[in-house]
Amino acid sequence: MKTHLAHLLLVTTSIWLIPIPLAIAKPKPAQSVTVVPPQVISPAAALNRLIVAEKLDASWFTPAFLKAVDKNSDVNALQMQRDITMKLGRFRYGSYKSVQSIGGSKYRVLFERAEPDAVVIKLAIDAKGRIANLEISEKNKPAPKAPAQAAAQAALDKSFKTNTRANGESSPVLLSLKQ
Template identity: 75%
Template sequence: MKSYLAYLLVITASIWMTTPPSAVAKPKQSNIVKESPTNRIISPASALERLIVAEKLDASWFTPDFLKAVDKNSDVNALQIQRDITMKIGRFRYGKYRSVQSIGNSKYRIIFERAKPDDVIVKLAMDNSGRIAGVDISEKNKPAPTAQAQASAQAALDKSFKTNTRANGENSPILTSLKQWLGDYQKVQKIDATDYVGIFERGSAPVTINFKPDGSIENYKMGCPTTKVSRQQAPAELQKVLANCPNLK
């Protein structure tokens, strides 16, 4: 269920991040490049640390697709607000931020004051220009959503598939293309508290729902579909998204 598309196909207009607050002190020996990185490339670890501690985010740090997934107008201020909110959540759960630690395969531990080493793992996608293209954070001990929250989430996901819309009500070309490829949508099947599967006429698509601490939906992330239909039969725009799904031919 955790095999996500190339730049994290986010159905809502937000990203899921659980990072510490902007108010915490920066590490004394930070490797962050403080200048605007418009014409220089920094390491992924530095890019991730900068995302965590920077007081002001810069649009040039991210790919256009990433910004578009966060906000339809690609406004970096929307990402700034999302980052600030989720960083406060991170401080509440784990205490002060300490450092970023690489563990290979584009994954990093985020070390916090009260967290165990593997409590928060980040998978970071970067493009060839050193810009962030995707952020996927998993929490080992994230609180489970209530039964009521799960039921609401399943209903919201069902509505999204039926109407080809994101959770915020905006049209989703990806969902429209998905139906053209996999056929008519049938139902949402629950796997566990956060994982669901959208069932279509000719295949299925796994979806992970991330919840906020209050039980409301934070975002949906769709994984690689399962189908016997060739990827080449999908609409051109969808083929680009599916290119990094090793299970598809």
């Protein structure tokens, strides 16, 4: 038994003498979270974003502005109005080019086929960079002269009454509209 005990003692002491590699986890540095405050953009940048963005975001507008546009403060109503306005603008003036400040809170909206002041927007933003007010003014085109307007009305009336186009051919569309 002494031999077994001596052998066990030798094995035990040799185990303690062998350096065992230990993996000690180093404490990780504290995770630092950088809080970036929302960036306030310039009025010109806000206006440009309003024009070119595919989808509008409600956070770009003050609650009062959204409420004025739609009683439910729905940004989708504003999206629809913006889309229609831009389609009309492209139809009348060509593609949108840029926004240019003309002093104070007024900006030109430049299009490829429009004179520089064809569309002027007065814009107000709040301290957070949200659109608080927007007024669009478009240079008025001269109204048609009375004789030209009367001639156009007479041609339209004639087309509906006789079901004929301006070239004298019958119009199945006008006929079906009348029915």
